[in-house]
Each structure stands twice: as C-alpha cells, then as structure tokens.
Amino acid sequence: MSDVVLRVEDLHKRYGREEVLRGVSFTVRRGEVKVILGPSGTGKSTLLRCITRLTEPDRGRVWLEDVEVTGRGVDLNRVRASIGFVFQDFNLFTHLTALDNVRIGLLKVKKLPKDRATRIAMEQLERVGLAHKAAAYPAELSGGQQQRVAIARALAMQPKLMLFDEPTSALDPELTGEVLDVMTQLARDGMTMVVVSHEVGFARAAADELIFMEGGRIVEQGPPEALFTRPQHPRTAQFLKKITALYEGGGALKDER
Amino acid sequence: MDVEGLLILVKSLPALLQATLVNLGLLLGLISLGFVVGVPIALLQVYGPAPLRGLALAWEGFFRGVPALVLLILFAYLPPKLGWGLEPFTAAVLALGCRSSAYQSQIFRGAIQAIPQGQMLAARALGMSRWLAVRSIILPQALRLAIPGWSNEFSSVIKDTTLASAIGVVEVFKRASFIYQRYYELAMPAYLTVALIFLILTYGGNWLLGRLERRLAVPGFQLRGADARTQAQAQAQAQARASTPAEVAR
C-alpha cells in the first residue's frame, strides 16, 4: 500500500451557471497536513464535501488509499465512516449528550458493543479535554467546547483522514485557541488532515503545505514559509498579506488568554 | 354507479349547490361574529385588568374545551328555555361563532404579542394614550400578522358548518344525505360530490386569503421575505408563551 491517503483528480462542480470547482487536483500523504485557504465563495467547502461525496461532483475522481470514492458501487457509508468531517458550525446532534454524540457513530455505524463504544468515546473526550462534560447537551456547551466534541466524534471513528471546514470561524476569538490547540496536537500525533482555515498561526505551526484557491482552482501551493515569504502569484501575495494583517491585529487579544 | 344514478346525481346538483349557500351563510355569520368577539377577547387577555382578563381566558377555555356538537345542542335548547325562540340557523351561527371567537382570540393574542415592545414604547413616547396606541399602532400590525393563522381558522370553520346539520339546518351535507336516503347506492358519489365542493371552497378560499395577505403586505413587515426568520420566530415564541399554538379544526 502506497502512503498516499487521498488523491483528488480534476474535480469539477457547478451550481446552475456558476462553476464552483474547475479542475482541482492534489494528493495528501500519510501524516501530512494541508491547509487550504482562499477568498470566500471560491469553493473550499464544496471541495471538501465533494471528497466524501456529501456533494456529488460533476466530474473528476477521488481515491481514499486504494478505494476509488467516485467509483461505481463503492460503499459510500463505509468510506465516510473512515473520513472525519468537522464543520464550521459544529453540527453536534442537538438531542444527544456530548458522550452520546461521540458514541453514536460507533454504535450505529460501526455497530460496536455499548461498553466498548463508551470506552472509546470517553477516551476521545479525554483527548479533547472534555471528559468532565460528557453528560452535557450541546446547548449547554460553549462554541469552543462544542467544536472539540465534534472533533472527538470524528476521531472516535478512527479515521484515516480528517477534513476540517473552517472549524474556528464561527467562534469568538477567545475560543479559537482551545480548538486550534487540539488540532495542532492532532497534527503532531501524525493525523492526516486537510484543513480549510485562515488561521495563520495554525498554518505556520502545523501545515506541511498550503494550498491557495481562488475561483474554483488551485492558484498556488507549497510549504507555508515559502508561500508566506515569497509567493509566486500576485493574488496569493495580496490575500496572504491581508489575512496576516488581520491575524496580527487580533494577536494581542489572543495572547491575553 | 350506472347511467341512471349519474343522472339522479346531476339532477340533484342544483339543490346541492343551493344548499352550499347555506354553508356559506353560516360561514359568513360565524366568522364575523368570531372576529367581532375574538378581537376584544384578545385585547382583554393582553391589556385588560385582572378580573376581565380572567373572564376572557375563561371564555376562551370554555369554547375551546367543549365539542362543537355539544355547543350546537346547548344553543339550540337553552335559549327557548329562557323564552327566546331561535331558528336553527341562528343558533348554529351563535354556537359556532362563539366557538370561533375563542380560536380567533388565540390567533390575535399571538399576533399582538409578536409585535415588538418598542412599538408601544415609541407610540407612548409620542404622547398617545395606551388605548390609542393599541388601536392605531399595535392592531394594524397585529391584524396583518394574524392573516396566516386566520386563514387556518377559515379552512377549519368552513368544514365545521356541516355540523349544523345536527340541529336541523339543511345545508349541503344534509342535502346529500337526502339523496342517499332515497338511493342508497348513491352514497359514495353523493358524498364525494360534497367533498369536491369543499375542496374547491377551502383551497379557493385559501388562495384568496393568500392574495389578500400579499395585497396588505408592508415592506419589511411580512412573515415571508427579508427578515422572515426573526418575525416567524417572534411569532412562534409568542405562541409558545401563550402555550396554545394555533389549532386547526376539521
């Protein structure tokens, strides 16, 4: 088995007249962390959803290890069970406690016995620092805590790959830190990750490669330092300058934590 | 059903349609009565002094808690006992109208409570009396908000006019039963015809009310459209507070 975990080839997607993805290709190796950034509406969320076919791509192919996700007759639910997906707005199941949120995939999808599912779920809650909130309902948790439970829910399935769609952009600035800390630790532990995020600090600390997208295409990709210091494309330079300024503006606030 | 049956049915169609006018008359009477009584009841429930508020709530509770048929019979037999003879038609309008006033008051109360507090505040700040503010600021807005709920009430009471047959009003359902009593094999087609008449009346009426709603729409002030979400939420919450979400009858 090669160590390529994800391969995306020439993905296309249009909504009506609007071409949202116009031929996106990239690969992710085991343990690699890729951070995707780009202006709003360039198709980043669509790209992530097309990878697990939560949105059906019009054209192009996706492989997870040696399974073609876009292939005919593939067991999509099995593929999805092995890809963790973390949403911008968390999407914790409202009627379930934190523990049950983490456990439900293990019980209903993987069909594990209850005691084992509980053990795994508690371990994952521990890992994101929320074992003490196991009995709380989502509405009783802060945004940052909800997102950490959502990460635990994805991790419990022992995914081969984690996809994050702007996991901190719905959070108040003082809450992003706790989520980014969990993600950084995850990257250190060797998790393979594709992260859509504009968090410059996280990108610099954890990313192996940045992908800059605009207008449904990858404009430029490379190691973070290279992209930040000498971007090849003027649009990349412009965009990175803007978000860096924002990030440094908000930096003082973050350090007070 | 054979050709002969079809012929009988077609021949009785004018009588059925004429009897439908009785249903429409009942509808007009009861929904007007319900409106005229329902609005003050709602106002008393929201703005009235404690004893009157209690009375208004009791009125609503009684007329919502008792089946329409029981009300019909009470209104048919109680007034004569007090020396006040009533036509069945009048008794039906009174019984169903009082009942509708209870449901309508609930709709108007929800709508009144959905109007943001700031409206009353601004009106009072202009120097309006409480009553003037209610009349010229709150009610015009609330009545617009109430149209969807009111359309629901319309669809249910129009069907309930058939219940008036229980106290001898010869309306369309009763008329259809006459056909069936003479030609029992015509029961299904006769009642299906009545069903069709009601389908046309309910959906036609709803369509008209929908148009009315659009005609009366004020920019930035409708349940559909721009900030529909917040408006709808406000109304839903007001109804939740009243703990009596709009009911739909048959």
Next chain:
Amino acid sequence: MIPWEELEPLRLGSLKFDPAWLPQLGRGLLTTLEITALCIALGAVLGLTLAVLRVYGRGPLYWLSSLYVQFFRGTPLLVQLFMVYYGLPSWGIVLSPFASSVLALGLNTAAYQAEYFRGAIQAIPQGQMLAARALGMSRWLAVRSIILPQALRLVIPPWSNELILMLKYSSIVYFVTLMDLMGTAKRIAASNFRNVEVFLLVALIYLGLVVAISALLRRLERRVRVPGLGGGAEAEAHH
C-alpha cells in the same frame, strides 16, 4: 358502588340534574376514550409515514402522500365518516359503526398529524443530516436515529392539540349510531327532554377531560425536553 339511581336529583332553578345519568354517561365516556385513543394511534403511524414520504419521498410516493393530505384536510370530517360508513358498503366493504368511526377519524387525523410531523422534520437544521451522513450513516439510519428523535420532541405541542381536538371531534360518531358520550347524552335527553341539563353536564365532562389531558401532555413534554431543542429562548444554540 355508589347507588346512583337512588340519589336525589340536583336542582338549580328550573334545571334538574339526575345522578342516575352518570353511570350511563360513564359507559359512553369509555367509548369516547377508546375511539380517541385508537384513531390517534392509527393517525400517528400513518401520519408519520406520510410526513416522511412528503419530506424524503420522490415521484409518485411524494405526490400520492401530498394528495392524501390535501384531500383529508380539505373536506369535512363528517363527510369522510359518512363515506366510510354509508359509502364503502356500495363497494362491498361493510364495517361496524365502531370500526368505521376509528377508521374515518384515524384517516382524518393522519393528514393533520402528517403536517405537524413534516413541519417538525423540516425545522431540524440541515447540518444535522449532513453530519449524520458524514459519519457514515445511511439516509434512513440518519432519519431514524438523528432527525426523528428531534422532530418527535418538537412535535409534542401541536400533537397534544391534535389529540384534544380529536377527543372533541370524536363526538360526531353518534351520527353513525355509536353510543359514545355524545350518543349516550342524546339518548338520555330523548327519553326525558332534559337536553339543557344533560348537555351542560356533558360539556363539563368534556371540559374536565380536556384540562386533565392537557396537563398530562405538558408533563410529558417537560419530561422529554432537551436543552436547545424547542422551548423558545434556549433555541439559540451557541454562545
């Protein structure tokens, strides 16, 4: 046992209430409760199915379920009852008054319950389905284990109203000769011409029943309440 027959009648002005009516009305009340319970149960099963079909179904399944709902919501319950009791026999289907009543009322309330269920299902944010599918759940598993448990909680208030409404509407079954509370009252009144007294009593019985059942259902709602689901103010999920 209370010797109802031997108790003195209660007099209020010219009104006269005879305790001997009570045992008979009690038996009628049982029939009323039986019919209400059965038709509500039938309506819940059928209504939930219709709602799921209207939200997730496609093609004929979708429009057949929509047609059903529109027909039963657009026509009077009384007409529906007569179609079942007097109409169906001409198609060779003969049902007892009791079975006709349960069937007609059940078919009718199903259409209304379907709309309540549908409203509740559609009130669940899209993200819930998305997250469930992302975990690897099939559509049907996601509906069963994520969407419906939430929707069923949201539906309790309108559903409670529906139950109470059916309790009251069940009084129309006396039209097909059934001796429910209403039918029994009619029979008593026909024998002694005390319509006003009998029906005042019956009104009180219905009223008491409505109040009691509402209180019970509100307790049920509180029992299954989950923070952040329904209940107005707490609905603001985060922050």
